[in-house]
Amino acid sequence: MHMLAAARGTGRLVNSSSRRCRIEVRSLQADRMDADGRQLLRLTSSATHSRSLSTAAVAPRRPSTAPTTISTNTSATSYNTSSSSASARLSQLNNHIPNKVSNISTALKYSTTATTTPDKMSAQAEHPTVLIPGPIEFDDAVLQAMSTPSESHVGMPFVHVFGDTLTQLRQLFITSSPDSQPLILSGSGTLGWDVVASNIIEPGDEVLVLHTGYFGDSFSDCLATYGAKPTQLGAPIGSRPSPQEIENALKGKKYKAVTITHTDTSTGVLSDPKEVAEVVKRVSPETLVIVDGVCSVGCEEIRFDEWGLDVVLTASQKAVGVPAGLSIMMLSGRAIETYKSRKVPPGSYYASLKNWLPIMQNYEAKKPSYFATPSPQLVRALNTSLTQILSVPLSQRFEEHKAASKKIKDAVTSFGLKQLASEERFQAHGMTAVWLPEGLTPADILPHTAKEGVVFAGGLHKQAATKYIRIGSMGVSVTNPALGHVDKAINALKTGLVAAGYQLP
């Protein structure tokens, strides 16, 4: 484990207004230490940097040219790729990891000596390009936003950043309704399910779960854990329930909510929340529309107000482009009213809206507030990433993801392979799930793609995990073409297939 344990520097506070606090840093030295306090890495910077604490280190679309020298202890940083499967879920997830570890240990090792030069596209140490459907590659400025000294989570500089970040989320989800409520909690995407299941849904409530893969099963499990009664409406692998099937289901029973996995990350199947919401509003207008956008927020169009959505939940590590650790949500006024009229108290303490709503409202009003400690570093990283994302029109960002994904999908077709998502309209734009040639498994391909310096993911759908692989194309890998990640993915796939014995058409 590594940690940025010490940062020393000289500088002065040059401006502190109610909204912004600007610091000039004249020299900065930061040491990365291991868990026992040994120094692994020293970052030094002697240039004068001026930083606004509320929009720290924002450098949209530009390679970082920070005058940073990195020298490291070469033996200290390498992946540990061995894993043991302690449970069914774990063994399923092991497909993420190429299991011919000995073949790939070289490819998976971080290069631990790197000196950044202005012409390099990234200031990060050389590492395999992570093109799985999350976590994704991170922008330098986002990572640098986390390299901040410790600060009070109720101090005004952080309160301003947190408040601004909540407001940025309103733009990301395209909601201007004053009744909508953004939330940022420490946790992963799964915590969003717990917030829904323990606050908005009550024990005994019927919920219709539209199932397009692994994550529909898991959301169902979560709902059932809190006493709800989920009914899954499924479709064959690679497809999704039709509007007619959804209408029939809604006419057959009164549901408190319908859940949609916008992109099911296990299959790459894209659902259409707008279409589903239209059916729900026509057939059962009281039913809440809840979207799992963990693999879609930031890369697929979502119009919270216009489509009449009640909850959209996501996580930081996917198209939002921030290291894992934040559960991000938008709630409608109707969802909050539903929570407020519960007959029984929320079934969770940490996930309780009773505890979090006032905190989020206070932060956005720039008032210090505390229920449980947030992560200033992750919130700063989110603020930086959202500032980048919102610096271009969202429509442009979505088109860029469509174009990058099409390039990968076209290459897959040209290699004679098919996707799990059977029709173009079912295909997600932040990832591609590819059926492998007959007789090949992820373990036959992934060690070869790893040798090419690219990390892809194995299959995850319970019924087909050993028959396909998944390629992510989100965030900087798409919006910064100079990184060359899309071409790198295509070349690695081609090389991996050939090395595994497949004859290209």
Ligand SMILES: Cc1ncc(COP(=O)(O)O)c(C=O)c1O
């Ligand atoms: C669609 C979807 N929902 C939920 C989750 C769970 O998110 P997390 O792993 O961040 O808890 C994931 C994770 O990949 C996901 O892809």
